[in-house]
Amino acid sequence: MTSEPPRPGRVKYVLFDVDGTLIDAVSNRRQVWGTWAERYGLDVEGVHRHFVSLREAVLHILAFAADSHGTATA
Numbered sequence: 001m002t003s004e005p006p007r008p009g010r011v012k013y014v015l016f017d018v019d020g021t022l023i024d025a026v027s028n029r030r031q032v033w034g035t036w037a038e039r040y041g042l043d044v045e046g047v048h049r050h051f052v053s054l055r056e057a058v059l060h061i062l063a064f065a066a067d068s069h070g071t072a073t074a
Contacts, residue, residue: 017023030048037047 015022017025029051033047033051034044036042037044
């Protein structure tokens, strides 16, 4: 989300920072999921817990896969 007005012209590139390298967006994600949950009448904390557990599960799976292939860096 940005406060800048859209610029005319075509978008040439899109940058996804999903690992927090450029910005740490944990609080932003929590706010967005909270807004979404409230809009649909869902429990905000329950949605947040589910999102966090899903993210952690993916990270554990990726770490396991990297370790089993001998490519783990940690």
